[in-house]
Amino acid sequence: MNSFLQPRAERYRYLPRERAARTALPWIVALMVFLATLGVAAGIGLGSGVGALGRDFRGEITVQIVEPNPDLLPRQRDAVAAMLRSDGQVSGVRVLAEAELNRLLEPWLGGADLGDTLPMPAMIDARLDRGADLDRLERRVRALSPGAVIDDHARWFAPIGTLAAVLAGIALLAAVLLAAATAAIVVLGTRAGLSRHHESIAVLHLMGAEDSSVAALFQYRLARTALIGATTGFLLAVAVILLVGRLLANIGSGLVSASYLPLWGWAALLLVPVGAVALALYTSRLTVERALRHSL
């Protein structure tokens, strides 16, 4: 930091200079920022993944027409499809073709055409409008096809979504706890500094130094320390996030690949080191002012 930002108390060395790198504080701040950045990245990544999948699944249903009688199956399928197309709360009705069904079953049953030996259900994909009454729709479907089952995609995704949301919440909570731990460490570090320089501070006070100039000196020194630590921790965390992002992209699974960091997520990550420095400055000032308040 240049001399323009240096408070007078630092320029004239009211207190002995101490090399920040010789104390544990920059390393502790680096570790805290590293962990907090990862926590926030995990929280935002999982949150956006859950959000994206939730949006995809929201309103998606599949109606399975299960009818052992092969003569009745097409009739029921067409009747249900027609009913769905005429329903005001349903859109995007699409009857899956037999070839498409075979393709879906291929991983389990192989490529053989089993249509004659294995009774296959008919399947209809559809999308419900927001606020649609699924129970009413189920009753209407069952009236046309008593064996029909409605598979609400959001229903099976819900537990996964809940788990992911809880994990995201825990990650963000961990980041908040790390911030609290950082503040506590800054308080201890500042108190140690005050104790180390107790005699000098008393002399400065008796010569008429204001609390604010002593606090500014501590803030300035802590700002440098925190900035070094926060930058180191942040850069390391970004490297890890990019590495993990590349590995996740190779997995290609729904939730995992959807868990990417949006642009605003990167901007939010940048707030972690900035917030850590700001927190350290504020905590340090508060600690010095509170401690000095006890003196005359």
Add this chain to the structure above:
Amino acid sequence: MEPLARFENVGLRYGTDAEVLRDISFRLDPGAFLFLVGPSGAGKTSLLKLLYLDRRPTRGRFTLFGENIGAAPRTKLPALRRRIGVVFQDFRLLDHLSAFDNVALPLRIGGVAEAEVAAHVEELLDWVGLARRRDARPRTLSGGEQQRLAIARAVIARPDLLLADEPTGNVDPEMAGRLLHLFHELNRLGTTVVVATHALQLLPKVPAATIMKLDRGEIADPVGALRNPPAPPETRAAGAAR
């Protein structure tokens, strides 16, 4: 005339211990020169601590520069302290600073421009015979040199009130005489001076000084005889002390 300091039945205790100062009442007029004398433990240093605003009185009323110190908010005290110069008994020099920077400290705290600081400090270091030691750290100076440095620091900002606790304890008689002469000159220029000392032989060197004796935390001569003692041939006591 509005007194510079006024003590009215002032008491001081540290924590829950017995009072180290009891029923102190006197006034210090602007421009006065006061010697505080008395045996060790009489309360001289405690009285100085009240005057340089290291403590508030635990009872009574103490007014300094027109401010009731017992009730003044903390935020008002730094400005008052900048009007006071103190020579501490143990010097309290900052070891991490050079002799020059130690003396410059009160000016820098007061926000004086650096060019002005340098000129003033060089001149005063020269006066106290430390010009050649300007870059020396206090711990490398002798006791006498440290004392002169502490005095230079106390007077550099031309304080309205100069307080000195045994300021000649570590210097030879010639230097003691020179330092007292400096105090006297500052006093003649308008600075109010209070010197706590055991060195009674110094008292006659400031004929205009008032003498106040403390004993076991009290002013030893309530009728004022010792504070305004009969003048020896070369001593002339002056200035009201109550």
